[in-house]
Structure formats: C-alpha cells, structure tokens
Amino acid sequence: MDYKRIVIFTGGQLTQEFLQEIQPDDVIIAADRGALYLIEHGIQPHIAVGDFDSITEEEREIVNSNSVEFIACDPIHKDLTDTEMAFETALDHEPTHILIFGATGTRMDHTLANVHIMVRAMQHHISCALQDEHNYMTLTTSSAVVEQRGFTYVSLLPLTHEVTGICLEGFMYPLDHATIRMGQSLGISNKLLDKSGTVTIDSGLLLIIQSKD
Template identity: 55%
Template sequence: MTSTNRVLIFAGGDIIPDFKQHIQEGDYLIGADYGAYFLIEHGIIPDTAIGDFDSITPQQLEELQNVCREVVVVDPLDKDLTDAELAFDIALNRQPEQIVMFGVLGSRLDHSMANIQMMLRALQHQISSSIWDKNNFITLTGSSALVQRRQFTYVSLLPLTPEVTGITLEGFLYKLENASLRMGQSLGISNKLEKEEGTIQIESGLLLIIQSKD
C-alpha cells in the first residue's frame, strides 16, 4: 500500500478560514461529501472524494467528477459508515504518519463525538491524528504529547477511557504530577500554557487534549 507522510480530510462541517496554510507539499487530500466540493471551490483538487453527496447538487457532483482524480459515490441508503469515517478508512489504509481532519465538528453533536472517537482508531495503528476548527485543536495520546500554543487560550484534558493515571504536566499554569482523571470529572478543564509549549505524560489510559479559545 502506498505510504504518505500526512493525510488531510475535509468534511462538511466548520472549516477554518486559513486552512490553505495547513496544506503541505506531498499531503494526500480527501474530501468527504461537501468537503470535496469546498476544496474545488477554493481552487484545490482533492486526491479522493467520497460520500453519498447528499449535501451537494447533481451539477456540483458532476463538476467534482470532472476534476477529481478519484470520486467514490456510495448509496445513502446502503452504507453503515458516515462520510467522514469512509474518508478516515481511506486515510488509515494509506498508513500515513499523521491524519489531520477539518470540518468534522459542527452543529451535529453525534457526528462530532463520533469523529473525535475515530482518533482512537488512528492511535491503534500508531498514527497521530488531530482535529482543527476555528475554536479548537484536538489530539489524543496514550503516552506523551508536546502541546504548542497555536494561538489557543486554554488546554483541557478529558479521559477517553474510564480512568487516566500518572498524568504529569510541565510548562502549564496548573500543575499535575502523577495525577489521575476519571470520566465525569472536570479537574482537567481550562488549564493554560505558561510559555509557548508544554508537555504531558501519562502512564495508562487515553487522554484527549483539547486546545480551545472563545
């Protein structure tokens, strides 16, 4: 299977205005449903477009098919996965070092939560993953992470397993050393970096790192 350094997924939710600044030479671009049309609207041709394309018109789909390298149209009544997860499966199969997702958060909480939980599948394949929108940058770790400010105000830590143990923070305003977080606790909400970056280490469990701003 062809391997690429990074795969970027664009779905139909909120996409940050400066998304072009995050595209690097050699990135493999996947558009999920409207996310594919969003890219060509902005002069970028995705490597793959996938979905049932119920969010665009037949004319827009034809436009996609005329310019995209690969367009995969799935039956909206005969699919078990969301368009975002279909795109995520393609990303995993390429065995990249990173998967970066845009437009996977929005007004649908069910879709947003499912897309956040997909990062677990990347971690199981030893692939780092992240989610960007205009107010949030989300990553997941099972060991350690370097956190950079990225113009975000807050850093919140939320367990994705019933308990995360051995949490040690360096470079943060509110310190933790060998601490534990359990689901349902808000202890890890709204921390701040003291400088431009800090480190997080954990001993067990899976920890969501959510950088955010109002």
C-alpha cells in the same frame, strides 16, 4: 516509512484559514461537501469520497470532474458516515499522521463519532488530530508535546474510566501523577507558560483539547 500526512476535509464547519494549513506534500482527501468546498477555493482533492447527498447533481459532477479520484456510494445502503469513509480511505494509504478539518458542527452525534475516530487511528499507530475554528484535539496513551498553535486553553478529558499518572510540564497549573476520572473537571482550562508543554500519563486514554472562545 517516509513521512506522509493526510489531510481530510469533511462536511462540517470549514473556513479559509484551514486552506492555509495544507502543505505541498499532503495527500488531500475530501468527504462529500468538503470536496466541493475545496474545489470552489481552487484546490483539487486527490480523493473525493462519500454519498454526496448534501450537494446537487450539478455540484456532484463538478466534484467528479475536478478530483483526481472520485469514490461514490449509495446514500441509503451504507454503514459508514462520509467522514469515516474518508478516514478508512486514509488508512489504506498508511500515513503517519491524519489531520481532519470540518469534523465538528451542529450535529453532536457526528462530532463525538469523529472524536472516537482518533481512537481508531491510535490503534493503527497513526497520530491524528481534529481541528476547527476554535479547537485542536488530539489523544495520547503515553506522552504528548502540546504546541501553542494560537489557542488560549488546554483541557484534558479522560476517554477511559480514568487516566492515571498525569504529569504536566510547562503549564500554568502543573500536575504530578494526578488521576482524572470521567465526570471530573480537574483538567479543564489550563494554559501553556511558553510555546509548548509536555503531557505524560501512566495509563488510560487522554483527550487533549486546545481551545479559544
């Protein structure tokens, strides 16, 4: 399969720095207000999806007219969040990687649900990341290369009861076949020694969060 990256802009916290992350070959899917944000900054979404209940009728028409494809649903009779709708649309295109902007914000329920979306991507053998102004989040069940990306800290949190066999190379605080269980803070606030480091695990599901204040 050829490399295909899908970038999703959803309705959380967005900044113009994210627009610079878009690559020429990216497929851009925008959810609800994320679509309006892109259009206001001169970028045409390939697909705009959602109930669009966070924008006015006039803004909705702007999104409809300036998107290659427009998919709207009833805001009352729907089971998915706008972000999950965008994610499901992305899955239909069989990407190798999904990068999601605007998936975090003041609604912790939506933020956690969007973190869990990455588990769904992994089940489809698709790498996935969430990025906001202060964080870059990925998952691994085996190994991952962590690149510097301009973030200060690297934290490891288990998304299963425990994660075993954790080994770190290229980090200030190395681990050698360590186990981290839910509720433990052993993996918080590590740092890379150079431009990248490697995380490997034996079992479990590990959330890798690169962050800065």
